Amino acid sequence: MTTPKYKIDSFEEYNKEYKRSIENPIEFWDDIANDFTWHKKWDTTYESDFSKAKTQWFIGGKLNITENCIDRHLTEKGEQAAIIFEPNNPNDPNQIITYNQLHKRVCEFANVLVNKGIKKGDRICIYMGMIPELAIAVLACARIGAIHSVIFGGFSAKSIADRVNDAEANCIITCDAANRGNKTIPLKSVVDEALTECSTVETVLVYNHLNTKIQMKEGRDHDWVKTVTEVVESRNSDFPAVSMDSEDPLFILYTSGSTGKPKGVVHSTAGYMVWANYTFVNVFQYQEGQTHFCTADIGWITGHSYIIYGPLSAGATTLMFEGIPTWPDAGRFWEITDKYSVDILYTAPTAIRSLMTFGDAPISEKNLDTLKVLGTVGEPINEEAWQWYKGKIGHGEVPIVDTWWQTETGGILISNLAGITPEKPTFATLPLPGVQPALMDENGNELIGNDVSGNLCIKFPWPGMIRTTYGDHDRCLDTYFSAYPDKYFTGDGCLRDENGFYRITGRVDDVLNVSGHRIGTAELENAINMHPNVVESAIIGYPHDIKGQGIYAYVIHIGEQDQETIKKEILGYVTQHIGPIAKPDKIQIVSGLPKTRSGKIMRRILRKIAEGEFQNIGDTSTLLNPEIVDDIINGRI
Numbered sequence: 001m002t003t004p005k006y007k008i009d010s011f012e013e014y015n016k017e018y019k020r021s022i023e024n025p026i027e028f029w030d031d032i033a034n035d036f037t038w039h040k041k042w043d044t045t046y047e048s049d050f051s052k053a054k055t056q057w058f059i060g061g062k063l064n065i066t067e068n069c070i071d072r073h074l075t076e077k078g079e080q081a082a083i084i085f086e087p088n089n090p091n092d093p094n095q096i097i098t099y100n101q102l103h104k105r106v107c108e109f110a111n112v113l114v115n116k117g118i119k120k121g122d123r124i125c126i127y128m129g130m131i132p133e134l135a136i137a138v139l140a141c142a143r144i145g146a147i148h149s150v151i152f153g154g155f156s157a158k159s160i161a162d163r164v165n166d167a168e169a170n171c172i173i174t175c176d177a178a179n180r181g182n183k184t185i186p187l188k189s190v191v192d193e194a195l196t197e198c199s200t201v202e203t204v205l206v207y208n209h210l211n212t213k214i215q216m217k218e219g220r221d222h223d224w225v226k227t228v229t230e231v232v233e234s235r236n237s238d239f240p241a242v243s244m245d246s247e248d249p250l251f252i253l254y255t256s257g258s259t260g261k262p263k264g265v266v267h268s269t270a271g272y273m274v275w276a277n278y279t280f281v282n283v284f285q286y287q288e289g290q291t292h293f294c295t296a297d298i299g300w301i302t303g304h305s306y307i308i309y310g311p312l313s314a315g316a317t318t319l320m321f322e323g324i325p326t327w328p329d330a331g332r333f334w335e336i337t338d339k340y341s342v343d344i345l346y347t348a349p350t351a352i353r354s355l356m357t358f359g360d361a362p363i364s365e366k367n368l369d370t371l372k373v374l375g376t377v378g379e380p381i382n383e384e385a386w387q388w389y390k391g392k393i394g395h396g397e398v399p400i401v402d403t404w405w406q407t408e409t410g411g412i413l414i415s416n417l418a419g420i421t422p423e424k425p426t427f428a429t430l431p432l433p434g435v436q437p438a439l440m441d442e443n444g445n446e447l448i449g450n451d452v453s454g455n456l457c458i459k460f461p462w463p464g465m466i467r468t469t470y471g472d473h474d475r476c477l478d479t480y481f482s483a484y485p486d487k488y489f490t491g492d493g494c495l496r497d498e499n500g501f502y503r504i505t506g507r508v509d510d511v512l513n514v515s516g517h518r519i520g521t522a523e524l525e526n527a528i529n530m531h532p533n534v535v536e537s538a539i540i541g542y543p544h545d546i547k548g549q550g551i552y553a554y555v556i557h558i559g560e561q562d563q564e565t566i567k568k569e570i571l572g573y574v575t576q577h578i579g580p581i582a583k584p585d586k587i588q589i590v591s592g593l594p595k596t597r598s599g600k601i602m603r604r605i606l607r608k609i610a611e612g613e614f615q616n617i618g619d620t621s622t623l624l625n626p627e628i629v630d631d632i633i634n635g636r637i
């Protein structure tokens with residue numbers, strides 16, 4: 001594959017392409033989609049009705065995304081690295097997996113899945129560490145047409161069980177344990193615990209990564225390597241990709257929202273593929289032969305789109321890093337960058353802020369001179385972190401792309417194109433071709449012109465958009481398409497400056513963004529309220545230097561224990577019901593919560609207190625219990 005003709009080379013071309021995408025979306029997307037490998041081309045480019053949350057792209061087309069990510073590169077790039085695996089411990093052996101080897105391993109594992117009775121349309125949960133087998137498992141699912149649902153390794157047994165049950169998955173793919181810095185995380189035993197609450201799972205495939213002691217249940221659990229060997233002996237190791245409909249679901253990814261229960265965001269095959277590829281090539285200005293290092297975990301959408309599907313569909317070399325940025329020291333990202341001559345580095349503001357605190361020492365011996373593009377994603381980036389990234393990592397020269405998007409959008413929607421369109425610190429800047437943002441005021445009217453701020457919506461369909469929430473289409477309609485008629489509502493606040501550049505200001509709903517991870521306040525409150533002595537709780541986000549937002553929990557607790565014990569127990573409930581990522585940073589035991597006369601918690605007041613702003617608490621006279629406010633201020637931590 002040579003450089004695709006839809007790669008934008010100048011600001012002028014961006015403007016031209018943007019205009020064309022609005023004026024003639026059919027021609028625009030037909031041209032792009034024509035560059036991919038299809039079993040059968042589509043009949044209709046798109047059909048959409050936002051009032052029913054219904055959008056389809058490339059209708060009638062037949063394809064398999066893994067042929068676009070692997071097979072079509074084999075003639076020219078068979079011996080090029082598809083995946084570079086850098087292990088947690090820098091002294092352990094790394095792995096280079098060529099496109100030829102990736103093809104072989106994905107086909108072998110696809111054979112294993114089929115051999116275990118898994119069929120097109122079945123749901124498979126994947127709960128693994130960041131090892132190549134995770135990418136292979138994802139691609140093998142896609143090859144046979146099974147719908148993958150990757151669950152981040154930091155989620156608890158209860159969270160796994162909820163996701164498995166919601167999707168009625170019949171198979172889980174896991175590994176014995178995972179490495180994270182100096183910790184070993186037992187994954188298989190967490191799966192075992194989850195499975196005590198799941199009746200649909202018949203098969204568990206276990207990759208033995210660390211040789212830790214695990215239980216294998218006869219008949220249900222199978223060793224990855226052993227099954228691959230058996231299947232390869234009895235069958236051809238090739239596996240012809242199953243023909244999928246453009247609109248067949250490719251994957252489910254669970255994400256938190258304003259309500260208590262995470263929802264399964266469903267992405268389709270063709271639209272998602274085109275979007276992941278188009279945005280990868282254009283935003284990062286990917287050039288043939290480059291190595292792309294996205295530091296996200298495949299458990300999140302960023303890993304799906306910019307470790308697996310975007311880079312592989314473009315024939316790039318994608319780097320998978322098993323470890324964490326600060327172990328064995330805070331120079332790990334920079335060491336990896338030099339070791340593999342990384343061209344594109346894509347990370348999160350929280351990682352940048354955390355690495356900044358270590359000063360210059362971890363960078364001082366590093367070259368970092370192969371970097372052509374730096375990217376950030378997941379949360380607003382503050383000016384200081386942006387300048388540090390630009391100056392220290394980019395030598396003041398390398399373009400930074402600030403990419404705004406969501407699990408639901410499939411890929412990047414608003415971002416500058418590296419070195420092509422202007423960058424502006426703390427601004428995601430301009431929408432990609434095909435993306436039509438709208439800012440809405442509090443009366444539900446669209447704000448026209450520049451220098452305005454409001455709630456961010458998208459008013460026209462794009463190929464990578466969410467198709468439904470698994471098993472509950474009404475929820476998709478309610479959550480995203482009901483707030484404003486005929487518009488997709490993002491849940492983010494946003495301003496458009498005098499030049500038409502967009503700056504995302506953060507969530508406007510009850511969702512926190514902690515270290516770039518989305519945490520629903522209702523979900524977290526539910527977990528805390530499970531504690532038998534907790535009467536009620538309220539979760540509030542507050543500004544946190546490293547995490548962006550920290551979690552402040554106000555908890556009404558009845559019981560005799562001392563505060564330390566209570567807090568420890570609450571953290572235990574959170575870890576058990578959601579996972580360690582949702583642990584509150586601060587817990588304040590209170591005797592009551594400020595309520596309106598209708599019984600609603602006044603979160604505005606709690607937010608001010610958590611932020612340390614007691615002077616401007618505002619009007620408390622409408623409260624049912626105004627006296628509680630002083631109590632809470634006095635007990636603040």
Ligand code: WT7
Pocket residue numbers: 255300301302376377378379380381402403404405406407408428490491492504505506507513516517518
């Ligand atoms: C939310 C989506 C997109 C993959 C990672 C997170 C926030 C994301 C930016 C950015 C400001 C950003 C938004 C968004 N967000 N990127 N560049 N600038 N905010 O995916 O878990 O679906 O979260 O992350 O608030 O709604 P997610």
